[in-house]
Amino acid sequence: MKSWHRGIKPWLIKYFALPSDVILELPRITIIGQIHVYIENHQGLATYTDSELKLKTNKGYIQITGSSFVLKMMLPKEILLEGTIKDIQFLPDSH
């Protein structure tokens, strides 16, 4: 059943032009210049400090580094980060 699901999803994306983030449950990250990062569909907040934001996704973590970070908005599955962004990294699951 699960394997069948896995097979059909890329096919759906390819032939029906469905958004990949919805189908594959991946985070959608929108970056506006250096100042805003808008992350949707994340799985939870792992770390947040003035200079680092780490969000859990279904295939690991997203790590954003920079300075003077403020979470402009925090909603379930949505985060808007404001500050000076330096780096965005995808970290694979540690285990």
Next chain:
Amino acid sequence: MKHIQGAYLKGYVTVLVKGNMPELFFQKCNGKGIAVWNVKKMAADACEGNIKLKDIKYMKALRRKTNYKLKFLHKKGSPFVLSNLLRNKQLVTGFLLSMMLIIFLSNIIWEVKITGVPKDIEEKISKQLNEYGIHSGSWIFSLDSPSDIQQKLVYDIPELLWVGVDQKGTTYNLEGVEKTIVKKEKVKGPQNLVATKKGVIKKMYVIKGLPMVQINDYVEPGDILVSGVIDESLKSDNKDTAQDDKHLDYVAAEGDITATTWYEVAVTVPMHTNKETLTGNREKKYDIRIGKVRLPVWGFGTPEYAAIHRETDENPIRFIKWELPIRIVSTTLSEKMYNKEERTKREAIIAGMEQAKQELQLELGPDAVILSEKVLHETSEHGKVKLNLYMSVEENIIQSQPIESSTKEHKNQGD
């Protein structure tokens, strides 16, 4: 962003969370559907963020199971502004006073405008209005309704033919129409005087024209009483010329002719009557009515009257130009008595005759004189007396009838 829109309107607070990994507490709140914004990490163990006022209780419930400490830093938004204002007693009393002043000013008359009548009548109207208590500065809700004022004014000022009373907010607009006394139009053309009713002539006074009837003559309706056609030849001494060409003169006949006329009137008089009369004892009560709730203001309890006749009058309180749902209700309680009367047949007949006389007088006008009345027939059944009355009346029976040119010619030919 729509989740945090309108936050100012509904109020929001800044919360400082202290503890190990404070951002995880916000994360937890998120999981419960609480929106958080402007989250800042202040220190390793301190983090602040804004939440909506209504979410505070959910957040407190979440905190109970954890080791975090909450501190509310700033309160912002209209609910707090409002409560701050309400705490300011001077402001609140000032506001209430100004509201009361506006209500007070909305309920007094500011101006009485009288239009459409000359100065002297305007003066009279304003004097009369003063007597009713209508002048600038008086309470609107203590006044009668415009239609009542209208009636009273027309009754009290005989020069007024009509007056329109219109209340526009705090202004009373009165539009009057003066009675112009129209002189009776003189009939210039020749006319006859004819009888309108059958009767026996009693008095005759002819100013102009040729009388065709005499005193004690019986006339039918339409009979010519005074003719406007005067045959000059009859007057002239020379009868020879008269025979050759008859010279007819036409005048407008004038005069007063009174005749005795008679009427048969049928009346029914009940033997038992029920009458309600007011004794003159009365009390006034005032209530304030809001919706269906009535709050007595003045006059408590009911007076110990045997029977009460109630008259209520409602007046709404105004606010600027709107009517508030608050009304002042004034009730007049008058003591009344029920009088049961039993009449004998004799008394009923007398009452019936009196009643018939009054009705007839009303019908004929004030100039008619009722000379005598006789009972022609009487029956009594079901507690009622039926009367057939015969009445003789002395009244003016003339009516002017113009002589038209065609009749003139016709008469010429006929003669």
